[in-house]
Amino acid sequence: MLLANKVALITGGAGLNGLGFATARLMAEHGARVVIMDLEAANPAAAAAQLGEGHLGVVASVTDKAQVERAVAQALEKFGRIDVLVNNAGITQPRKTVDITGADYDAVLDVSLRGTLLASQAVIPAMERQGSGSIICISSVSAQRGGGILGGPHYSAAKAGVLGLARAMARELAGAGIRVNSITPGLIGTDIIKGKLDDERKAEIAESIPLGRLGHPKDIAGACVFLASDLSAYCTGVTLDVNGGMLIH
Ligand code: NAD
Incomplete structure (x- = not known):
């Protein structure tokens, strides 16, 4: 139980095949009470209910300051604290530069x-009051290798x-006991890639990855639990590559 008595808020955590929900599930298994924040259409309350008793789903778009603040207030009202924030919500689009x-x-x-x-802005005051907190930002190998x-x-x-923001927040907030770290996933089999790669292309990609496979959502969840827990107490400002060796640098 690496996260007993901790409260973890995960943005974009309602998609049952996604990295966020896998992280929510593993954090709950490690004793955390979990708050899933997602769009209304993604039904975060239903996702939170799948984790068992004592978790919470809140509706907010992370792009809207008032909605995010309201959702964080709901979490604080229910649990009284927030120990972990996973900034996981993200969308992607395949585009050429000139077409963006x-x-x-x-x-x-x-x-x-x-x-x-x-x-991050919405949870920092609570973490400052507590004198501790762990913020985890989900970036991508795409940030490091110039395109995924x-x-x-x-x-x-x-x-x-996201990597720059996380590093700057890590430096600024360390004195308040708040750690900020990033994860750069490689290619993980979730809904974000659904229908976009056929089996042949996936096999080709897997062959080019030293560990010989695409990632599973639980590979990212494990890294999130490490960064959320006291096992990583001396880590802040790090970028943890979880990509099967796709980018060794
Ligand atoms: P996903 O599409 O399964 O999950 C994304 C979640 O974000 C969904 O639940 C969606 O409803 C939510 N979301 C979208 N817009 C939102 C908004 N405005 N407010 C709140 N929630 C919102 O995708 P995933 O693969 O699980 O991706 C999770 C994160 O990991 C994303 O940031 C993604 O960019 C990143 N990532 C994924 C991969 C991959 O290969 N799957 C690789 C690198 C990074």
């Missing part, structure tokens, strides 16, 4: 980058922005 419209740019950067800022397999350059830029 203003609307594409806004959509992708708003969820990953603005969303990471807004959710599915996302366009605006996605890489958003995820690289």
Whole structure:
């Protein structure tokens, strides 16, 4: 039980095949009370109910400051504290540079980058009062290698922005006992890639990965539990690569 007595809030955690829900499940198994924040259409209350008794689903778009603040207030009202924030909500679009419209740019950067800022801003006061907290930001290997397999350059830029934001918050908040770290997943089999790669392409990609397979959501969940728990008490500002060796640098 690495997270006994801890409260963890996970953005974009309602998709049952996603990284966020796998993280929610593993954190609950480790004793955390979990708050799943997601869009109304994703039904975060139903996802939280799947974790068992004593968890909470809250509706908010991470792009909307007032909605995020309201959802965090609901979490604090129920649990009285927030120990862990996982900034997981994200969307991607395959685009060539010249084809990225203003609307594409806004959509992708708003969820990953603005969303990471807004959710962090909303939980920091509670973490400061507690004198402790762990913020985990889900970036992407795409930020490091100049494009992933599915996302366009605006996605890489958003995820690289997340790394910069996380490092700067780590430096700023360390004195308050708040650690901020990032994870850069490689290609993970979730709904974000559903219907976008056929089996042949997946096999080709797997062959190019040193560990010989795509990632599972639980691979990211394990890294999140490590960064959420006291096992990583001396880690802040790190970028944890979870990509099967896809990028060794
Ligand atoms: P997913 O599509 O299964 O999950 C994304 C979740 O974010 C969904 O539950 C969705 O409802 C939610 N969401 C979208 N917009 C939102 C908003 N405005 N407010 C709140 N929630 C919102 O995808 P996933 O693969 O589980 O992705 C999770 C994170 O991991 C994303 O940030 C993604 O960019 C990142 N990532 C995924 C991969 C991969 O290969 N799957 C690789 C690297 C990084």
